[in-house]
Amino acid sequence: xxxxxxxxxxxxxxxxxxxxxxxxxxxxxxxxxxxxxxxxxxxxxxxxxxxxxxxxxxxxxxxxxxxxxxxxxxxxxxxxxxxxxxxxxxxxxxxxxxxxxxxxxxxxxxxxxxxxxxxxxxxxxxxxxxxxxxxxxxxxxxxxxxxxxxxxxxxxxxxxxxxxxxxxxxxxxxxxxxxxxxxxxxxxxxxxxxxxxxxxxxxxxxxxxxxxxxxxxxxxxxxxxxxxxxxxxxxxxxxxxxxxxxxxxxxxxxxxxxxxxxxxxxxxxxxxxxxxxxxxxxxxxxxxxxxxxxxxxxxxxxxxxxxxxxxxxxxxxxxxxxxxxxxxxxxxxxxxxxxxxxxxxxxxxxxxxxxxxxxxxxxxxxxxxxxxxxxxxxxxxxxxxxxxxxxxxxxxxxxxxxxxxxxxxxxxxxxxxxx
Amino acid sequence: xxxxxxxxxxxxxxxxxxxxxxxxxxxxxxxxxxxxxxxxxxxxxxxxxxxxxxxxxxxxxxxxxxxxxxxxxxxxxxxxxxxxxxxxxxxxxxxxxxxxxxxxxxxxxxxxxxxxxxxxxxxxxxxxxxxxxxxxxxxxxxxxxxxxxxxxxxxxxxxxxxxxxxxxxxxxxxxxxxxxxxxxxxxxxxxxxxxxxxxxxxxxxxxxxxxxxxxxxxxxxxxxxxxxxxxxxxxxxxxxxxxxxxxxxxxxxxxxxxxxxxxxxxxxxxxxx
Numbered sequence: 033x034x035x036x037x038x039x040x041x042x043x044x045x046x047x048x049x050x051x052x053x054x055x056x057x058x059x060x061x062x063x064x065x066x067x068x069x070x071x072x073x074x075x076x077x078x079x080x081x082x083x084x085x086x087x088x089x090x091x092x093x094x095x096x097x098x099x100x101x102x103x104x105x106x107x108x109x110x111x112x113x114x115x116x117x118x119x120x121x122x123x124x125x126x127x128x129x130x131x132x133x134x135x136x137x138x139x140x141x142x143x144x145x146x147x148x149x150x151x152x153x154x155x156x157x158x159x160x161x162x163x164x165x166x167x168x169x170x171x172x173x174x175x176x177x178x179x180x181x182x183x184x185x186x187x188x189x190x191x192x193x194x195x196x197x198x199x200x201x202x203x204x205x206x207x208x209x210x211x212x213x214x215x216x217x218x219x220x221x222x223x224x225x226x227x228x229x230x231x232x233x234x235x236x237x238x239x240x241x242x243x244x245x246x247x248x249x250x251x252x253x254x255x256x257x258x259x260x261x262x263x264x265x266x267x268x269x270x271x272x273x274x275x276x277x278x279x280x281x282x283x284x285x286x287x288x289x290x291x292x293x294x295x296x297x298x299x300x301x302x303x304x305x306x307x308x309x310x311x312x313x314x315x316x317x318x319x320x321x322x323x324x325x326x327x328x329x330x331x332x333x334x335x336x337x338x339x340x341x342x343x344x345x346x347x348x349x350x351x352x353x354x355x356x357x358x359x360x361x362x363x364x365x366x367x368x369x370x371x372x373x374x375x376x377x378x379x380x381x382x383x384x385x386x387x388x389x390x391x392x393x394x395x396x397x398x399x400x401x402x403x404x405x406x407x408x409x410x411x412x413x414x415x416x417x418x419x420x421x422x423x424x425x426x427x428x429x430x431x432x433x434x435x436x437x438x439x440x441x442x443x444x445x446x447x448x449x450x451x
Numbered sequence: 452x453x454x455x456x457x458x459x460x461x462x463x464x465x466x467x468x469x470x471x472x473x474x475x476x477x478x479x480x481x482x483x484x485x486x487x488x489x490x491x492x493x494x495x496x497x498x499x500x501x502x503x504x505x506x507x508x509x510x511x512x513x514x515x516x517x518x519x520x521x522x523x524x525x526x527x528x529x530x531x532x533x534x535x536x537x538x539x540x541x542x543x544x545x546x547x548x549x550x551x552x553x554x555x556x557x558x559x560x561x562x563x564x565x566x567x568x569x570x571x572x573x574x575x576x577x578x579x580x581x582x583x584x585x586x587x588x589x590x591x592x593x594x595x596x597x598x599x600x601x602x603x604x605x606x607x608x609x610x611x612x613x614x615x616x617x618x619x620x621x622x623x624x625x626x627x628x629x630x631x632x633x634x635x636x637x638x639x640x641x642x643x644x645x646x647x648x649x650x651x652x653x654x655x656x657x658x659x660x661x662x663x664x665x666x667x668x669x670x671x672x673x674x675x676x677x678x679x680x681x682x683x684x685x686x687x688x689x690x691x692x693x694x695x696x697x698x699x700x701x702x703x704x705x706x707x708x709x710x711x712x713x714x715x716x717x718x719x720x721x722x723x724x
Contacts (some may be wrong), residue, residue: 245528330565334625336526338578339555341495348577351566447568 033421037188070140081426084419085191087167088174090184091206091433094155095122115145122153148426153209158186158205158413192420200386201402205413208406210421215303216396217370217428219389223305224312224369229362231309232316239317240324241346260314268378271307276379279303285393299380302392306370307379315368356443363436373400399425471631474499474636475520479534482515482524492534492699495685497636501678504592504677504703505670507687508723512695514672516687517638520668523555524549538636555582557598557636560631563645564621566613566628571596571605574613574624591631598664599627600657619650628655630665637661639669643676655680674719678707686715 039045060207097107104110110118116137123131125415131148132139140148150156159181163176165187179184199209239256243249275283280298283306327350335345352360382395383405399421406418475497484489497503497520505513509583515524522531535560536543543553566574575592584591586675592609596602605616613624622642622685629637639658643651651673658680671677677684686705688698699706699715710716717723 126646175500328563330563331521331567333526333559334565334628336551337521337559337561338522338581338628339551339558340578340581341551348581353568354651390639411536 058413061327081167081419081422084416085161085423087162087189087416088186089189089413089416090159090178091156091180092159092184095153096159096183097154100153107146108193110146110149112142112145115142115149118149118262119145120154123148124152127152138376141230151204158411161413161416163203163344188400189252190415191416192423196420197424200388201388203383205411205417208414208417210399210402210424211401212427213397213399213421214424215388216381216397217425218383219301219396220305220376220398221302221366221370222307223301223392224308225362225366227309228312228365229282229308232313232356232362233320235313236320236324237346238315238329240321241342241350256314258316260318263374264311264372265374265378267307267311268375270310271303271375271379275303275306283393285391288393296358297381299395300393301389301396303379303394304376304381305392307321307375310374311372311375312365312369315365316362320354320358320364323357323361324350326357327353343363353447356440356447359443360436360440363439367432370429370432371425373398373402376401377404397424399428453706467576469705471498473497476537477516477534478537480516480519481533481715482512482519483531483533484527485529488692488694490519491690491696493687493695494534495700497666498683499666500662500664501682502658502667502669502680502711503683503685504681504684504702505668505687506672506674506677506718507695507698508689508718509672510693510695511571511689513685513687514640515695517640517668517670518559520555521559521638523554523559525550543546544651555632556634557638558632558634560622560625560629560637560639560642561603562641562676563683564618564625566616566621566624568612568614570610571613571616571624572609574628575631578628582632584632595627595631596624598630599623600660600662603629617650618648619653622646622650622654623657626654626659626661630661636666636668639667641670641672651676674707678703686718688710688714688718 040048097110098105099108100122101108101114104114104420119131120128137145144198160177162170166174174186178184196209197214198211199207200212202208209228235256238251239249243252278297281287281305283298285300287300322351329350331353332345337348340348376398381401382397383401385397387394387397403421403425406414406421454536473496478494479497480490480494481488481491481492492510493516505517507513518524518538520533520538520543524532532544538553538557540701542548566688567577567579567651570591575595576588579588579591593602593606598603601620604620605611605624613621613706622645626637626642643654646654655676658669662682669677681703683700684697684703685700686706687695699710701711706715707719710719
């Protein structure tokens with residue numbers, strides 16, 4: 033017969049209770065440690081990016097502003113008349129002709145003239161740059177460096193600034209910007225969304241709602257799981273073979289006879305977007321399937337119960353009930369596409385583009401490719417430029433993910449409050 | 452609100468016909484899930500404008516038989532049926548029969564209240580709209596809700612989400628939703644098992660009112676409920692291979708007071724199940 037004494041005396045129970053609780057505490061500490069470790073590495077990443085984005089730079093001017101106009105230390109202090117004279121006198125005849133051909137000096141804005149004077153007359157170049165940490169903590173060695181080198185200007189520079197967003201690329205790190213790469217990324221993501229979203233959601237609806245449980249469909253499902261794990265560079269090779277080479281006639285825009293100057297064979301935004309669409313397709317399919325699985329069967333049954341057809345059930349009940357999860361999953365998949373570098377490098381994305389992409393048949397570069405390029409260059413100052421580009425990319429990703437979260441909350445709130 | 456048209460269209464309360472007319476006939480129905488036989492050769496007739504209760508222990512296949520009547524089993528992967536189910540002398544499993552059409556004629560109310568996550572109004576109107584209803588929707592909603600004894604409670608909040616109603620109200624809304632598409636038969640799969648006693652009582656009253664207009668088949672675990680609401684009771688049992696079969700089918704009074712089979716007597720007196 034069972035009796036309470038089989039559980040031991042009260043004291044035994046108390047000591048056992050302590051042991052049970054102690055076990056729980058150990059695991060809690062382990063979990064806390066893992067979380068802290070993850071946060072620590074994230075912080076390290078942020079710190080290292082921020083460190084390279086801000087700091088002192090030592091700049092050497094080929095022509096000092098004070099030599100051009102006595103008593104003025106910066107080009108921005110020049111008057112309009114002074115700027116025009118300086119440009120007329122100091123620009124080489126070839127550059128001057130090109131500048132005048134674009135727009136006469138009189139019609140240009142003052143900021144435009146200042147940047148021309150900076151770029152072609154003063155010609156500043158970075159001799160050395162320091163990170164934020166060194167700039168704040170190791171000022172002695174900066175001073176020593178400055179003392180050992182004559183004619184340098186030391187300024188504190190934020191590498192991420194407005195002109196960084198608005199300028200195109202440049203051989204001079206001081207003038208380099210992300211505009212073309214940023215626009216390229218947006219174009220690519222748009223193409224990816226346009227192709228991957230309808231196909232992915234459609235495939236998921238078929239697999240989840242229509243497909244019968246047979247060997248063929250199980251094989252299909254297994255392959256989709258496998259595809260989602262294929263390294264992205266393989267998709268790049270596929271894109272190169274299919275979109276860039278075989279479908280060059282289409283992806284280059286030749287079939288529309290709209291070949292512009294910027295087109296390079298099939299290495300266009302269209303090819304890049306299609307390649308990334310292939311890459312995220314399995315992810316979108318799997319995410320959407322999960323979203324559809326989360327819709328309770330009782331909802332489908334109640335719809336069939338009043339005489340609805342399969343499609344009416346899906347369109348009126350299943351999709352509205354899962355659209356928030358589907359969209360969130362899709363945006364997260366697109367975020368992954370936004371950060372992809374390898375497949376785009378393989379299909380031959382350009383690395384130096386100073387013209388904005390104008391159509392889906394334009395050449396392109398993207399933010400991650402620029403980051404890779406800049407961080408691989410020998411000049412130290414490009415590492416600072418890369419840091420600024422990383423911050424840009426992270427801001428873009430954050431914006432997309434926040435958009436996904438806000439939209440999901442909004443839709444599910446609307447679902448709860450419904451009419 | 453003008454209710455004359457629809458009120459006439461909807462079946463009125465009238466005296467129960469003395470003569471019992473078969474509306475659904477099951478003959479030697481065996482149902483399989485994959486290789487497992489869930490129901491073994493059940494044969495019974497369902498009578499028009501009567502309430503028929505299916506009772507029996509868990510796993511006896513009573514819900515399975517119920518779902519075979521409006522082909523809900525088609526939704527379950529690997530399910531298969533043998534024998535015949537006839538509705539007004541039409542074979543429901545004939546090749547040219549569209550299950551969607553059957554489900555409009557033979558509606559269903561489920562165990563767990565499952566209104567659409569939409570407004571109360573839309574819950575009623577949606578089924579009618581997809582089936583091509585061309586009358587006045589406001590009228591339809593009011594009449595259906597009145598028939599389900601829910602109108603007075605919700606008439607001021609028709610635009611409110613149905614999921615904010617209580618469980619009992621949700622179940623009555625599901626009944627109203629089923630009525631709105633004007634079926635001839637309503638299948639109820641343990642409609643009150645998730646509700647409290649008061650809500651259960653209201654559902655039972657509702658069933659008694661509805662049987663004047665509809666034929667109702669109800670699966671229940673509650674024998675008191677079966678005896679209170681039904682005219683006929685089918686008692687299902689499980690054999691040694693876990694197959695369900697029909698043990699006894701008789702008018703409710705006879706089955707409860709004077710069962711012909713020993714197993715029926717044991718079950719209704721609470722010896723097992």
